[in-house]
Amino acid sequence: MSENIVQNADAQSRPEDIDDQAGGKTTDVQRDNTDETRLSDIPDVLPVLPVRDVIIFKHMILPLFIGREKSVKAVESALNEGRCLLVVAQKEESTEDPGTDDLYSVGTVVQVMRLLKMPDSRVKILVQGVSRARINEWRQEEPYLEAALTPMHESDSENNPEVEALLRAVREQSEKIFSLRGISSPDLMTILQSVDDCGRLADLIAANMRLKIADAQGILEEEDPVKRLELVNVQLQRELEVATVQAKIQSSAREGMDKAQKDYYLREQLKAIRHELGEEGEETEEDLDALKKSLDKAGLPKDVRKEANKQLRRLTTMHADSSEANVIRTYLDWLAELPWKKTSRDRMDIVYAKKVLDEDHCGLDKVKDRILEFLSVRKLNPQSKGPILCFTGPPGVGKTSLGRSIARALGRKFQRLSLGGMRDEAEIRGHRRTYIGAMPGRIIQALKQAGTRNPVIVLDEVDKVGTDFRGDPSSALLEVLDPEQNHTFSDHYLNVPFDLSRVMFLCTANHLETIPAPLRDRMEVIPLSGYTLQEKVEIAAKHLLPKKIAECGLVGSKVEIGDAAVETVIKEYTREAGLRNLERELAAMCRKLARRKAEGKKGPFAVGPEDVGKLLGVPRFVEDEKEKHLMPGMALGLAWTPAGGEVLTVEVSIMKGKGELILTGQLGDVMKESARAAMSYIRSRAESLGLEPNFSAKRDIHIHVPAGATPKDGPSAGITLTTALISALSGRSVRADYCMTGEITLQGRVLPVGGIKEKILAGVARGLKHVVLPLQNKKDLEDVPRELLKRIKTHPVRHYDEILSLVFDDGGGKGALKAKAFKKKAAKETASGTG
Numbered sequence: 001m002s003e004n005i006v007q008n009a010d011a012q013s014r015p016e017d018i019d020d021q022a023g024g025k026t027t028d029v030q031r032d033n034t035d036e037t038r039l040s041d042i043p044d045v046l047p048v049l050p051v052r053d054v055i056i057f058k059h060m061i062l063p064l065f066i067g068r069e070k071s072v073k074a075v076e077s078a079l080n081e082g083r084c085l086l087v088v089a090q091k092e093e094s095t096e097d098p099g100t101d102d103l104y105s106v107g108t109v110v111q112v113m114r115l116l117k118m119p120d121s122r123v124k125i126l127v128q129g130v131s132r133a134r135i136n137e138w139r140q141e142e143p144y145l146e147a148a149l150t151p152m153h154e155s156d157s158e159n160n161p162e163v164e165a166l167l168r169a170v171r172e173q174s175e176k177i178f179s180l181r182g183i184s185s186p187d188l189m190t191i192l193q194s195v196d197d198c199g200r201l202a203d204l205i206a207a208n209m210r211l212k213i214a215d216a217q218g219i220l221e222e223e224d225p226v227k228r229l230e231l232v233n234v235q236l237q238r239e240l241e242v243a244t245v246q247a248k249i250q251s252s253a254r255e256g257m258d259k260a261q262k263d264y265y266l267r268e269q270l271k272a273i274r275h276e277l278g279e280e281g282e283e284t285e286e287d288l289d290a291l292k293k294s295l296d297k298a299g300l301p302k303d304v305r306k307e308a309n310k311q312l313r314r315l316t317t318m319h320a321d322s323s324e325a326n327v328i329r330t331y332l333d334w335l336a337e338l339p340w341k342k343t344s345r346d347r348m349d350i351v352y353a354k355k356v357l358d359e360d361h362c363g364l365d366k367v368k369d370r371i372l373e374f375l376s377v378r379k380l381n382p383q384s385k386g387p388i389l390c391f392t393g394p395p396g397v398g399k400t401s402l403g404r405s406i407a408r409a410l411g412r413k414f415q416r417l418s419l420g421g422m423r424d425e426a427e428i429r430g431h432r433r434t435y436i437g438a439m440p441g442r443i444i445q446a447l448k449q450a451g452t453r454n455p456v457i458v459l460d461e462v463d464k465v466g467t468d469f470r471g472d473p474s475s476a477l478l479e480v481l482d483p484e485q486n487h488t489f490s491d492h493y494l495n496v497p498f499d500l501s502r503v504m505f506l507c508t509a510n511h512l513e514t515i516p517a518p519l520r521d522r523m524e525v526i527p528l529s530g531y532t533l534q535e536k537v538e539i540a541a542k543h544l545l546p547k548k549i550a551e552c553g554l555v556g557s558k559v560e561i562g563d564a565a566v567e568t569v570i571k572e573y574t575r576e577a578g579l580r581n582l583e584r585e586l587a588a589m590c591r592k593l594a595r596r597k598a599e600g601k602k603g604p605f606a607v608g609p610e611d612v613g614k615l616l617g618v619p620r621f622v623e624d625e626k627e628k629h630l631m632p633g634m635a636l637g638l639a640w641t642p643a644g645g646e647v648l649t650v651e652v653s654i655m656k657g658k659g660e661l662i663l664t665g666q667l668g669d670v671m672k673e674s675a676r677a678a679m680s681y682i683r684s685r686a687e688s689l690g691l692e693p694n695f696s697a698k699r700d701i702h703i704h705v706p707a708g709a710t711p712k713d714g715p716s717a718g719i720t721l722t723t724a725l726i727s728a729l730s731g732r733s734v735r736a737d738y739c740m741t742g743e744i745t746l747q748g749r750v751l752p753v754g755g756i757k758e759k760i761l762a763g764v765a766r767g768l769k770h771v772v773l774p775l776q777n778k779k780d781l782e783d784v785p786r787e788l789l790k791r792i793k794t795h796p797v798r799h800y801d802e803i804l805s806l807v808f809d810d811g812g813g814k815g816a817l818k819a820k821a822f823k824k825k826a827a828k829e830t831a832s833g834t835g
Contacts, residue, residue, distance in 0.1 A: 002498050015639060016620060017539075017786060024723065029440070031292045034313075038646045041455060042084060042109055042131060042133070042149075042151050043081070043082060043084060044148055044149065045139055045146060045147070045148050045149070046078070046084055046085060046086040046109065046146070046147065047075075047078050047085055047086065047145065047146050048074060048078045048085075048086045048087075048088055048100075048103070048107070048135075048144070048145035048146060048150060049064075049066075049071055049074050049075065049085050049086065049088070050068075050071065050088055050089075050090050050098045050103055050145065050801070051064070051087055051088070051089055051090065052089075052090055052093045053093055053213065054089070054204075054221055055089055055108075055205055055213065055216035055217055055219075056087050056108040056110060056129045056130055057108065057203035057204075057207045057209075057219075057220065058108065058130065058131060058132060058199075058200075058203050059128070059200070059204070060126065060129040060130045060203070060207045061113070061126065061127070061128045061129075062126075063124060063125065063126050063127075064124070064125050064126075064127060065122055065123075065124055065192055065307065066122060066124070066125060067121075067122045067123075068097075070097075070143065070144045070145065071144070071168030071184065072121075073121050073143050073348075074142040074144040074145065074146075075112065075115070075123060075818075077146075078112055079112060080114065081740060084109055084110070084111060084112075084130070084656070085109070085110050085111075085112060085127070086107050086108070086133060086135075086149060086173075087107050087108050087109075087110050087127070088103045088106075088107035088135070089101060089103070089104055089106055089107070089213055089217060090102055090104075090105060091103065091218075092291045092327075093213075093276070099136075099141065100138045100141065100145070103145075104217055104221075104223045105131060105134060105135050106132060106133070106134050106152070106217070106220055107132075107135070107149075107220075108127050108129045108130075108131070108132055108133070109129075109130045109131045109132075109133050109149070110127040110128060110130060110492035111127065111128050111130055112125050112126075112127055113125075113127060113128055114126040114128045114642035121296050126387030127547060127687065129203075129227060130713070130766040131151045131152065132151070132152040132220060132221075133149040133150060133151050133152060134149060134150050134618030135147045135148070135149050135336050136148045136149060136150055141224060141615065150683055152223055152568065152756075153223075154199050154223065155225070155227055156197075156225075163198060163226060166198070166226065166229055166230065166233065166673040167196070167198065167201065167229075169233060170195065170201065170205065170232060170233050170236060171189075171192050172404075173193075173233070173236040173240050174192055174205060174236060175238065176240055176243075176640040177236065177240055177243050177415070178238055180240075180243040180244065180246075180247050182253075187694075190496075191204070191229050192204075192205075193357070197225070198226050198228070199228060199229070199231040200230075201229060202219065202225065202228040202229040202231070202232045204766075205232050205236070206220075206232050206235075207446060209232075209235060209236075209239065209430075211235060213678060216248050218231060219231050219232060219235075226494075230665050231305075235322060235387075236387045238501050240553050246276075250272050257627070260728050260779055261299050268781075269440070272627055279617060283447055284705070285557050288312070288315070288316060290684075291312070291329075291332055291333075291336065291647035292312065294336040295308050295312070295332065295335065295336050296653050297336075298335065298338070298340050298341075299340045299342075299465045300334045300335065301339055301340065301497075303497070304335065304340070304387060304496045304497075307495070307496055308332060308335050309333055311328050311331060312332060314328060314337050315328045315329060316330070320321055322549045323488070325681055327433060327438075331433060331493075331494075334440060334444075334448070334493070334494065335494070335496075337448055337526060338444065338447060338448055338464075338498070339447060339448075339450070339451055339452050339453045340453065340498075341453070341636065342453060342454045343452055343453050343454045344411060344412050344413060344453065344454060344455075345411065346378075346382075346410050346411060346412065346454075347409070347411035348378065348379035348410070349409075350372055350375060350376055350379065352405075353371075353372060354372055355374050356408055356409040356509035357371065357372075357402075357405055357406055357409065360401060360402075360404075360405040360408075361398055361401070361402065361405065362531070362535050362538045362539045362542070363531055363532065363785070364398070364402075364528060366783060367391070367402070367528055368502045369527055370389075371389070371402070371406060374387075374389065375406075375409070375410070375496065384502065385483035385484070386535060387522075387524040388481045388505050388506070388507060388522055388523045388524065389482075389506050389507070389523070389524055389526055389527050390462070390506075390508070390509060390520075390523035390524065390526065391403075391506065391507070391508050391509075391526050391528055392508070392510070392511075392512055392526070392527050392528065393510070393523055393527055393529060393530065393577070393580050394510065394530060394576070394577040394578055394641075395510060395576060395580060396524055396576065396577070396578020396579045396580035396581075396583075397528045397529075397530055397531065397578045397579070398528065398579075399460075399528060400458055400460055400508055402415065402506075402528075403456055403458035403508075404456075406456055406504070406506065406715055407455070407456035407590065410456065412452070412454060412455050412456050412504070413450040413451065413455040413456070414455065414456050414458075414459070414516055415446040415449060415450050415455050415456070415457045416457070416458045416460055417442050417443070417446060417457060417458070417459050417460065418460045418461060419460060419462050419464065419465050419473070420460070420461035420464040420465075421464060421466060422465050422473045423465075423466040423467060423470060423473065424465065424468075424471060424473065425469040425470060425471025425472060425473050425475070425476045426441065426470070426471070426492065426782035427441060427442050428473050428476035428477060428490040429442045429490075429491055429492045430436045430445060430492040430493035430494065431474050431492060431493055432492045432493065432495075433495070433629040434506070438493055439493060440491050440494060440800035441490070441491050441492070441493070442494040443457070443480060443491070443500070444491050444493070444494065444498065447498075447503070453499065454493075454502035454503060454504070455502070455503060455504070456503075457478070457503055457505055457506070458507070458508065459481075459505060459506070459507045460508050461508065461509065461510075461513070462477070462507045462508065462515060462519075463509035463510055463511050463514045463515050464476075464510075464514070465477070465722060468503065474515075474516050474519050475516075475747035477519055477676045478518060478519060478522065479732065480500060480505070481505055481507075481519070481522045481523065482522055483501065484586060486499075486500035486501055486503075487501040488500045488502065495718040507523055512525060525561075529577065529755075529757040529761070529783070530576075530577025530578065530645075530757070530758055530759050530761055531577070531579065532761060532764075532785050532787065532788055533567065533570060533571075533764070533765065534785075535785075536566075536570050536579065536582060537563050537566050537567055537570070539579060540586060541563065541566070542564045543559055544579065544582065544583050544757055545566075545586060545590075548583070548586050548589075548590040549590055551587070552587075552590040552591055552593070552594040553594060553597075554590060554593060554594055554597065554605075555630070556602075557593075557603045557605060558599055558603040558604035558605065559590070559593060559603070559604070559605045559607075560604060560605065560606040560607065560793050561589065561606075561607040562587075562606075562607065562608060562609075562610060564609045564614050565607045565608055565609050565611065567609075568609040568610055568612045568665065569582065569585050569586065569589075569616070570582060571621070571765065572612070572620065572621055573585045573612075573616055573618035573619060573620050573621070574620075575620075575621050575646075575765075577645070577666050577761070580739045581691075583697055585616060586613070588616060589607065589612075589616065592615045593605045593607075593615075597755065604794030628736055629733065629736055630727075630733055630734050630735070630736045631733065632727050632728055632730075632731050632733050633651060633652040633653060633654070633724055633727050633728030634650070634651055634652075634724060634727065634734060634805075635649075635720050635721075635723040635724035635727060635740070636648070636720070636734075636738065636739040636740070636768070637649075637650055637721075637739065637740060637741060638651075638711065638716070638718065638739050638740065638741040638760075638762060638763060638771070639714065639716065639741075639759070639828075640714070640716070640755030640758050640759060645755060645757075645759040645760070645761050647739060647762050647763060647766045647768070648705055648706075648712070648717070648720070648761050649705070649706055650704075650705055650717065650720050650721055650724040651703070651704045651705070651706070651724065652701065652702070652703050652704075652724040652725050652727070653701075653702045653704070653728065654699050654700075654701060654729065655699060655700045655701075655702065656698065656699060656700070657698070657699055657700030658697075658698075658700065658831045659674070659696045659697050659698070659699065659700065660700045660701075661679060661700075661701050661703070662700060662701070662702040662703065663675055663703050663704075664702070664703070664704045664705075664733075665704050665705035665706065665707070665712060666711045667712055667713065668703060668711065668712060668713025668714070669713070670714055670715055671712055671715075671717055672712050672745065673715075674715050674717055674718040674721055674743065675703050677718065677744055677745065677746055678718060678721040678722040678725055678744050679701070679725065680695070680746055681722060681727070681744060681745075681747075681748055681800070682722065682725055682726060683695075683696060683744070685748070689726060689729075689730065691726075691729050691730060692732060695729060701725070701728075703721065703724070703725070705717075714753075715740075715743040715751075715753065716741045716742065716743060716753035716755075716759075717753075718738050718742060718743040718744030718750075718751075719741070719742040719743075719744050719750055719772065719800060719803060720740050720741070722744050722800060723740065723746070723803065726804075727808070732808045732809065733808070733809050734807050734808060734809070735770070735806075735808070735809055737768055737769040737770055737808045738768070738769075738806065739763045739766075739768045739770070739771050739772070740769045740770065740772035740773070740803070740807070741756075741759055741772075741773055741774075742769065742772070742773060742774045742777075742797070743751055743774075745770055748799050748800040748801065749798070749799055749800075750775070750797050750798060750799060750800060750803075751774060751776070752774045752776035752777045753773075753774065753777065756773065756777050756780035756781070756783070756784070757783050757784050758778065759771075760784050760789075760792060760794075761788065762787055764791050764794055768792060769792060769793060770792065770793050770794075770795060770805060770806070771792055771793070771794055771795065772795045772797060772807065773794060773795070773796055773797075774796065774797065774798075774805055775796040775798045777795060777796070778796045781794060
């Protein structure tokens with residue numbers, strides 16, 4: 001601990017200046033009058049006390065704090081052997097344990113007048129300078145410094161005109177400095193006028209000036225009192241020049257003010273006061289030094305550091321209250337706080353990554369395998385520029401949580417950016433600094449929050465980015481997500497390149513169709529179709545139920561919600577691919593149980609399938625939706641929706657008319673064209689199907705798909721429409737346990753469609769036993785869990801003729817009997833005049 005000067009004192013200071021402090025122990029040291037102290041009484045060998053930032057002159061009294069162990073021992077030795085101590089300044093203030101080479105060779109012999117021991121083992125002493133002394137030889141360094149010395153004798157100065165002129169010049173300059181500083185004390189001038197000795201006057205003035213250690217040491221080492229006073233006069237001239245300039249600056253600042261600038265004038269006055277106290281300049285310099293050090297620690301690239309130095313130089317020349325200075329300061333703070341070189345260490349343990357993914361997500365085996373392959377390539381080639389993964393699928397299937405699991409597996413920081421509804425390009429690239437309130441873009445902000453340059457950043461809802469007059473954010477994302485370009489990503493606010501190549505970007509979307517093609521081209525799409533019934537039950541048992549039980553305060557209440565009850569909730573209260581509605585229903589059940597507990601009922605609280613209705617009310621999806629027998633003209637089709645697969649019932653009604661085809665149920669253009677194609681195929685095959693060749697001329701055909709408020713479109717209902725039309729025209733019923741999907745052509749070919757897994761999931765959830773699908777979709781069955789394929793039988797077909805023998809209750813032959821019945825019915829209608 002350093003010895004710090006607390007207060008400089010002149011020869012009039014008294015030992016009573018050290019007051020007793022709580023917890024300290026004071027020791028009074030009886031002292032002789034200084035004037036009676038003779039140089040011959042000073043020992044030849046004295047303990048040495050190193051000091052950092054003060055030079056003690058003869059007759060000077062001041063307190064010192066002692067903290068270093070060696071220094072404390074030196075003071076104790078001085079008290080035991082005559083109270084004399086040699087105080088010597090250090091050459092470098094930063095030296096913690098100075099040796100003999102770190103100290104000047106000339107110091108001051110002092111007498112210890114009072115000692116106060118502090119509670120923290122430090123010592124506070126009051127000393128008075130006795131004589132200057134030169135070190136001849138160092139005697140020891142341990143346990144404290146000790147040196148042989150020779151007191152420096154002073155000769156009396158001659159009383160001649162030159163000396164008298166020097167004395168007057170020194171007094172006058174001192175008086176001017178006091179006047180410029182606003183110090184007008186008659187006592188001070190009386191003391192200066194009463195001292196006629198050159199050496200005494202030099203020591204008195206030097207002791208009260210703020211001199212650098214080297215300058216003060218030079219005055220101390222000068223033996224000739226006249227020359228010493230001349231050195232003091234030179235320092236006074238410098239101080240007078242500085243004080244004059246300060247007064248001039250203050251005066252010019254006041255002259256430029258008027259009454260309309262009263263507030264500004266008051267701030268200037270406050271600044272002038274701080275300046276006089278020597279505080280303002282030091283604080284500003286400290287702030288700039290701190291900012292420069294933070295830029296040094298940030299590890300800025302060469303070109304970025306060049307720009308930072310340029311802005312830092314501009315900042316030093318600006319007024320602190322100017323708006324531009326605040327803009328530059330904020331900009332430099334951003335540069336200093338960004339993680340230019342700080343990275344988190346990747347944990348490339350594939351086994352651990354698989355464990356984390358399995359813990360956080362049930363099922364999704366294909367997705368997990370692709371993620372593990374992605375991580376394996378990164379492990380073997382850390383410099384590889386892999387693709388940007390984009391997880392697509394309906395809401396609630398765990399797209400965002402997959403990104404969080406990847407970050408946890410890698411040991412990286414995780415950040416999520418929601419892009420839904422974003423329309424301003426500046427959200428990605430940032431605002432230019434010319435605008436008020438400008439900020440960097442969301443990408444740079446996420447990196448600052450993460451604190452590393454290689455986090456995992458999930459760009460959520462990338463399919464919902466919009467465009468307007470402010471720009472196209474999706475175009476700005478092209479540079480962010482392109483591995484060949486993002487190593488020099490330029491944010492408009494920073495205006496310097498930032499390397500994004502170490503960032504792992506993941507995207508999520510519900511629909512690929514709304515993502516611009518160039519942006520979609522930069523991403524590898526990984527579809528997340530949905531969860532099976534078994535997977536949902538497992539997820540509910542492992543994750544959802546413990547979470548909801550804890551949120552409702554039911555931990556330790558013996559709540560038992562069995563798998564059968566959860567399965568009932570899934571079947572009768574939710575109809576989705578994800579888990580959000582299931583989570584809401586389970587939360588509602590837990591709230592009902594929490595109310596029972598709050599009303600005083602004691603557990604255990606067991607919930608079975610029969611209790612679900614009491615807790616959640618009437619089922620939203622009842623079992624009677626599954627028809628045991630289908631009427632002629634009805635067929636079950638499979639459709640894909642953003643929420644997963646769905647079973648649609650297609651109904652066809654035949655009426656007398658003029659051959660009009662009526663389509664209702666909010667059908668889209670593609671689905672209407674599929675209906676017309678199915679109609680054309682049946683007319684071209686009417687005879688082989690057992691139908692009257694001109695059946696469409698005298699009858700209107702109405703095709704309706706229930707749930708008319710829901711828009712429907714797509715080609716996958718082609719074979720379902722064809723089957724429903726044949727059923728209505730021939731009077732044959734379609735088997736109620738069959739569902740189907742596939743596009744029909746005019747020649748009867750069955751073409752492939754998408755969403756096979758979701759559609760099979762919907763069929764199994766409805767309790768259907770058979771599904772007809774295109775032969776080319778057989779490869780998609782690999783994505784369907786095996787337990788689902790055990791519950792429903794698949795029938796891949798290439799041509800519609802193969803469907804006839806599967807879906808009709810009569811076996812679907814050529815339909816000769818039905819054809820005769822149809823012709824007989826038509827003849828009867830003609831005879832009665834209905835045709």
